[in-house]
Amino acid sequence: MKLSVIGCGYLGAVHAAAMASIGHEVIGIDIDPQRVDALSRAEAPFFEPGLPELLRAGVESGALAFTTDISRAAGASVHFVGVGTPQQQSGHAADLTDVNTAFESLLPHLRPGDVVAGKSTVPVGTAAVLAERVATTGATLVWNPEFLREGWAVKDTIDPDRLVVGVPGGPDGERAADMLRQVFHPAVAKATPFIVTDYATAELVKVSANAFLATKISFINAMAEIAEVTGADVTLLAEAIGHDKRIGRPFLGSGIGFGGGCLPKDIRAFAARAEELGRGESVNFLREVDAINLRRRDRAVQLVVDGLGGSVHGKKVTILGAAFKPHSDDVRDSPALDAAVRLHGLGAEVVVTDPQALQNARRMHPQLTYVADRDTALRDADAVLLVTEWDEYRRELSPEHAASLTRGRVVVDGRNAYDSAAWRAAGWTYFGMGRP
Incomplete structure (x- = not known):
C-alpha cells in the first residue's frame, strides 16, 4: 500500500521507516527542512536502536522518502498523523496546535x-471533532494510538503487543478497520x-495506559518514602x-522517578x-x-x-546519565538534568556524562x-549520582574502578541499580532510594 506519515519526529520517523520495512511505499512529511534533509540521507535525527538500518534500507530501495511538501501525500491510501501534543505553556492541558x-x-x-489514522496522544473527544472535518472529503478517520517504548520503538512498531483502532460506526468504520489490518499485516x-x-x-x-504505569512507579516510590523512615528496604x-x-x-523499580516526553505531560x-x-x-x-515523582528528585x-x-558548594558532583532513560537521547523532563541543575544552583561543580544525550x-x-568519557567525568569527583542506568554505569562500572578515579567516596544510587554491599565494601558511603 502507499502510505503517508505526517510528522516525522520521534513517532513519525520510526513509523515511516517501519512501515517501509514491511513492504509499503511510504512518504514521510515534516515542516522541518533540516529534519527532512537528514532523514532523506537515511540519518536518524535522534538515537533509537535499529532505526538507522531501517532508514538506510528504505531510502536505498526507494520504498521510503521524505519531503516538506504535503501535496505529495496525495494518492496514499492511508495517512498517519503523528505530530506532537506538548503541554500548554499556560497550563497542564495538551496543546493541539500542531x-x-x-x-x-x-x-x-x-x-x-x-x-x-491519528496516532498522536490527544484528549478524549478530539477524534470526534476531527472526524467531521475529515468526512467532508469522503475520507474516514480512525484513531490508532501508539504504545512505543523509547529504545525499543522499532520492535514495538513492527511487532506490537496489541493494536488498537478506534473507528466510526457502520460500513465506513468496518472498511477502515480492514485497511488497518492490511497495513499491519x-x-x-x-x-x-x-x-x-x-x-x-x-x-x-493510550492515556489510561500511561496513567497506570505512572501510578505504579509512584506507588513504589511512595513506599520508598515510608521505607526511608522505618529502615525497610x-x-x-x-x-x-x-x-x-x-x-x-x-514498573516496581523505585528510584528517582519517571521523566521523558510522555508520562509527565x-x-x-x-x-x-x-x-x-x-470529572476531575x-x-x-x-x-x-x-x-510523588517530583519529590523523589x-x-x-x-x-x-x-x-x-x-553542603555541595565547591564540590565536584558527577551525574551518570543525562537522558531520561537508557537507550535514548531524549532529555525532555529528564530527572538526571533536573538533579544536575538543582545541584549546580546549590554551588556544586556539576559534570554530566551520557553515551548519547550530551x-x-x-x-x-x-x-x-x-x-x-565516563572515566574522565568521574575523575576527582567528590560524589557520584547515578540517574540513567546505562550498562556502562550499571554493569560495567565496578566500585573499585570508580574509587580509583574519584576524590570522594559518596555514591547516590538514583535507580537502586547497584549492589550496596559491594560498594560499601569498596569504601563507599552508599545511599539508595528507600534502602537502608
Missing part, C-alpha cells in the same frame, strides 16, 4: 475512500490482538509483592481534560502521582547534600559541564 495544523494541511489532498498474521473500538475508547486506552518489598500475579514486578493533560469534562475528582490521584539531591556533609542536554542546559 494536530489541528496537520489536519488542515492534509484535508485538500484527501480522496473519498482514504483513511486518516505481519502483526495481524501472528494473531496480535487487534482491538476495534469507538473513538473515545481508543483515545482513553523498598527493593525487597518490590520483589516480594511483585510475585503476586495480580500486581506483577515490572500525559498524566497532567489527562487530569486537565477530566476537569473539563466535570475521578483522577485526582494523578496529581499526587505527579507530586528532591530526595536524590538531598542525599547528595547529606553525603557531602550538608548534545541535547547541552542545548537545554548550557550552564552545566558535559564530558563524554
Whole structure:
C-alpha cells in the first residue's frame, strides 16, 4: 500500500521507516527542512536502536522518502498523523496546535475512500471533532494510538503487543478497520490482538495506559518514602509483592522517578481534560502521582547534600546519565538534568556524562559541564549520582574502578541499580532510594 506519515519526529520517523520495512511505499512529511534533509540521507535525527538500518534500507530501495511538501501525500491510501501534543505553556492541558495544523494541511489532498489514522496522544473527544472535518472529503478517520517504548520503538512498531483502532460506526468504520489490518499485516498474521473500538475508547486506552504505569512507579516510590523512615528496604518489598500475579514486578523499580516526553505531560493533560469534562475528582490521584515523582528528585539531591556533609558548594558532583532513560537521547523532563541543575544552583561543580544525550542536554542546559568519557567525568569527583542506568554505569562500572578515579567516596544510587554491599565494601558511603 502507499502510505503517508505526517510528522516525522520521534513517532513519525520510526513509523515511516517501519512501515517501509514491511513492504509499503511510504512518504514521510515534516515542516522541518533540516529534519527532512537528514532523514532523506537515511540519518536518524535522534538515537533509537535499529532505526538507522531501517532508514538506510528504505531510502536505498526507494520504498521510503521524505519531503516538506504535503501535496505529495496525495494518492496514499492511508495517512498517519503523528505530530506532537506538548503541554500548554499556560497550563497542564495538551496543546493541539500542531494536530489541528496537520489536519488542515492534509484535508485538500484527501480522496473519498482514504483513511486518516491519528496516532498522536490527544484528549478524549478530539477524534470526534476531527472526524467531521475529515468526512467532508469522503475520507474516514480512525484513531490508532501508539504504545512505543523509547529504545525499543522499532520492535514495538513492527511487532506490537496489541493494536488498537478506534473507528466510526457502520460500513465506513468496518472498511477502515480492514485497511488497518492490511497495513499491519505481519502483526495481524501472528494473531496480535487487534482491538476495534469507538473513538473515545481508543483515545482513553493510550492515556489510561500511561496513567497506570505512572501510578505504579509512584506507588513504589511512595513506599520508598515510608521505607526511608522505618529502615525497610523498598527493593525487597518490590520483589516480594511483585510475585503476586495480580500486581506483577515490572514498573516496581523505585528510584528517582519517571521523566521523558510522555508520562509527565500525559498524566497532567489527562487530569486537565477530566476537569473539563466535570470529572476531575475521578483522577485526582494523578496529581499526587505527579507530586510523588517530583519529590523523589528532591530526595536524590538531598542525599547528595547529606553525603557531602550538608553542603555541595565547591564540590565536584558527577551525574551518570543525562537522558531520561537508557537507550535514548531524549532529555525532555529528564530527572538526571533536573538533579544536575538543582545541584549546580546549590554551588556544586556539576559534570554530566551520557553515551548519547550530551548534545541535547547541552542545548537545554548550557550552564552545566558535559564530558563524554565516563572515566574522565568521574575523575576527582567528590560524589557520584547515578540517574540513567546505562550498562556502562550499571554493569560495567565496578566500585573499585570508580574509587580509583574519584576524590570522594559518596555514591547516590538514583535507580537502586547497584549492589550496596559491594560498594560499601569498596569504601563507599552508599545511599539508595528507600534502602537502608
